[in-house]
Amino acid sequence: MVGVLDSGVGGLSVWKELVGTLPDEKYLYVADSGFCPYGPRDKSYIIERTSRISEFLIDRGADIIVVACNTATAAAISTLRRNYKIPFIGMEPATKPAVLHSESGVIAVLATQGTFRGELYMGTLEKYASQTRVIEIVGNNLVELVEKMEWDTPEAERLVRSYVEPAIAEGADHIVLGCTHYPFLTKTIEKIAGSKVKIINPAPAIAKRAREVLAGIVPRNVYSEDSDWFCTTAEDTSVLASMVGMILSESRNNVFRKYKCTTIRL
Numbered sequence: 001m002v003g004v005l006d007s008g009v010g011g012l013s014v015w016k017e018l019v020g021t022l023p024d025e026k027y028l029y030v031a032d033s034g035f036c037p038y039g040p041r042d043k044s045y046i047i048e049r050t051s052r053i054s055e056f057l058i059d060r061g062a063d064i065i066v067v068a069c070n071t072a073t074a075a076a077i078s079t080l081r082r083n084y085k086i087p088f089i090g091m092e093p094a095t096k097p098a099v100l101h102s103e104s105g106v107i108a109v110l111a112t113q114g115t116f117r118g119e120l121y122m123g124t125l126e127k128y129a130s131q132t133r134v135i136e137i138v139g140n141n142l143v144e145l146v147e148k149m150e151w152d153t154p155e156a157e158r159l160v161r162s163y164v165e166p167a168i169a170e171g172a173d174h175i176v177l178g179c180t181h182y183p184f185l186t187k188t189i190e191k192i193a194g195s196k197v198k199i200i201n202p203a204p205a206i207a208k209r210a211r212e213v214l215a216g217i218v219p220r221n222v223y224s225e226d227s228d229w230f231c232t233t234a235e236d237t238s239v240l241a242s243m244v245g246m247i248l249s250e251s252r253n254n255v256f257r258k259y260k261c262t263t264i265r266l
């Protein structure tokens with residue numbers, strides 16, 4: 001079984017790629033929506049939350065854990081890898097491909113405060129982006145909108161416009177989605193950025209990496225559930241259930257996939 005965690009429903013943008021690439025796997029997803037957003041929190045808080053969630057996933061039989069959250073990866077992945085034996089796959093803003101393909105020499109990265117503070121992000125910039133202008137945009141309040149499925153609203157458009165337009169005016173030809181909640185805003189971002197600007201979402205690469213790592217795990221844990229499970233630390237499961245339903249209804253091969261949603265206390 002593949003464990004997936006995020007501060008909320010954003011990691012479903014990664015699960016969508018995982019389930020497309022690895023449809024024969026079973027998934028256990030934890031949305032920490034009761035404690036979302038992680039972006040402005042300090043490192044120790046995120047380590048504490050993600051450790052609890054990881055223990056829950058490991059106890060239930062996860063073979064790997066996908067940390068489908070850039071902020072959690074930046075704050076906690078090295079601690080999680082040190083403390084638990086199973087493989088962890090993390091997220092990092094895909095600045096490298098954006099830098100390599102940029103023609104204007106200007107790219108924009110849209111992420112949370114916590115992700116910009118992370119060593120992974122800063123290390124990649126140092127290594128690859130010395131000749132590129134990188135415009136860093138903290139997407140304040142975007143996570144909150146996605147947590148309410150309000151990505152197609154005038155407020156979402158107003159906020160995205162205020163973040164994206166100045167970067168486009170400065171010549172950015174790539175926008176890196178450095179938070180797993182943001183792919184749900186892709187249509188709005190595209191509308192504002194225009195068709196010449198490339199939007200980069202690293203989720204497909206994460207799914208390929210998960211496939212490679214899983215191929216190396218023999219034997220696998222025994223897991224007897226016949227449905228995927230989606231758990232949230234929020235009181236209400238309706239947003240999580242609606243988003244899973246929406247993703248599956250848009251999928252070619254997984255339309256009839258079985259899933260269950262529940263609230264958990266962690």
Ligand code: DGL
Binds near residue numbers: 010037039
């Ligand atoms: N999905 C998380 C990420 O990728 C959202 C961060 C948050 O909770 O602020 O960074």
